[in-house]
Amino acid sequence: MDNISSTDESYDVGYGYQPSPSSIDDQSPTETTGLSTLSGNSFAYCRTNSETSAFSEHTDENSWSEAGSPLSSRSLKSPTRAVLSRLGMRQHKTIADDPDTVDLELELMKERFSKLLLGEDMSGGGKGVATAVTISNSITNLYASVFGQHQRLEPLHPDKKIMWKREMNCLLSVCDYIVEFVSTSQMLQDGTTIEALTSRPRSDIHINLPALRKLDTMLLEILDSFEATEFWYAEKGSISNNSTRAGSFRKIVQVQPQPQRKEEKWWLPVVCVPSDGITEKERKNLRHKRDCANQIHKAAMAINSSILAEMEIPESYMTSLPKSGKASVGDSMYRHMYSAEKFSPEQLLDSLNISSEHEALELADKVEASMYTWRRKSCLPQAKSSWIMVKDLVSDDRTDKNNVLAERAESLLYCLKQRYPELSQTTLDTSKIHFNRDVGKAILESYSRVLESLAFNVVAWIEDVLFVDKTMKNQEE
Incomplete structure (x- = not known):
């Protein structure tokens, strides 16, 4: 059990990788995807999403709650309990309550930490990539696991949202321990003033990480706002002159026009709107959200560019x-x-x-x-x-x-x-x-890159809807 504690402590200090892109399809040391096409080069980072990550395997969300660690009764050291608690694992009063669940969650944690610490070298020969690269890959791959199949303007699946928030919080917690020492003046009880070194978050993390978290929250809020819309989606090839929306009597008079970029992204679902187009209120709302997502994209791109320039x-x-x-x-x-x-x-x-x-x-x-x-x-x-x-x-x-x-x-x-x-x-x-060997820069770069990718996708999806609406309206006229 001491081995488990030491493993967790190591993880708490430096693991993580989830996702260049981005708006997209590229790759990473595990397999990061870029904004345009999939490829196999391990380090061909692009501004978009990626493949799946071992760290981001899907689990039964019912087994993860906000209570605490299921290993509390085993008297693990406090650092271990803190790590598991951040992951939102359920706390069990006794092992006898549900030993199968405890063992399953324990094995899952051990597998994730092991792959992290091995640096993607499953041979154990010490040829794994550096911690900074591993964390960057983890963030890229998590992004691909959560958003890789999300290609519509609709709320993110609750399980996926829980996975994203839980595992991102775990990966970003590494930044809590990246500090710098500064000299400060302290006054003793006798009135004597002395100079002492105190720690504070490193300046680049202190400035950029809260901004990235805010951009993350704003993007999820934009997706959540598309719960009830006047447009819908259909799979490629399922559109016909008489196709209708499920649960709606509004008929599509003719084949829905599609943006030119659909020829390149043929796997994306087809946007459908009523024969007379969407209402002016919906159109105005879409434009507002497009502008917000575009500003988020620019902000994430600016942060990503500045971090890359500092490397x-x-x-x-x-x-x-x-x-x-x-x-x-x-x-x-x-x-x-x-x-x-x-x-x-x-x-x-x-x-x-x-x-x-x-x-x-x-x-x-x-x-x-x-x-x-x-x-x-x-x-x-x-x-x-x-x-x-x-x-x-x-x-x-x-x-x-x-x-x-x-x-x-x-x-x-x-x-x-x-x-x-x-x-x-x-x-x-x-x-x-x-x-790169700087863990802090690796986190900021990969986090900003995946947010840039998501924001770009949101803008593109909204523009697709506006394009189809405009074309349908012109046809009616």
């Missing part, structure tokens, strides 16, 4: 950079970036005629690699003779040239990500997450 660039990425930024982006793009007096990233993107997300992601990788290549060159010391230094003062200095190109590449990359919000994470972002 260290892996040395492996820097060594893989091309020797020439010009060779990376191509001659034509290089000339446009270097020769234009007033560089316009929007105009450059328009001239490229990007036709798919794959092309956009490939361009983002090239531009980002070129940006860091130019930045690295601008920082390299140049051994120059006095005559060369004089000529550089008269002509364009090489360092200035590299700085200009790096700044323009950065603006182009920013514009590209704004234009394609579904864009999967770039090679650099994926590399940062893979090599």
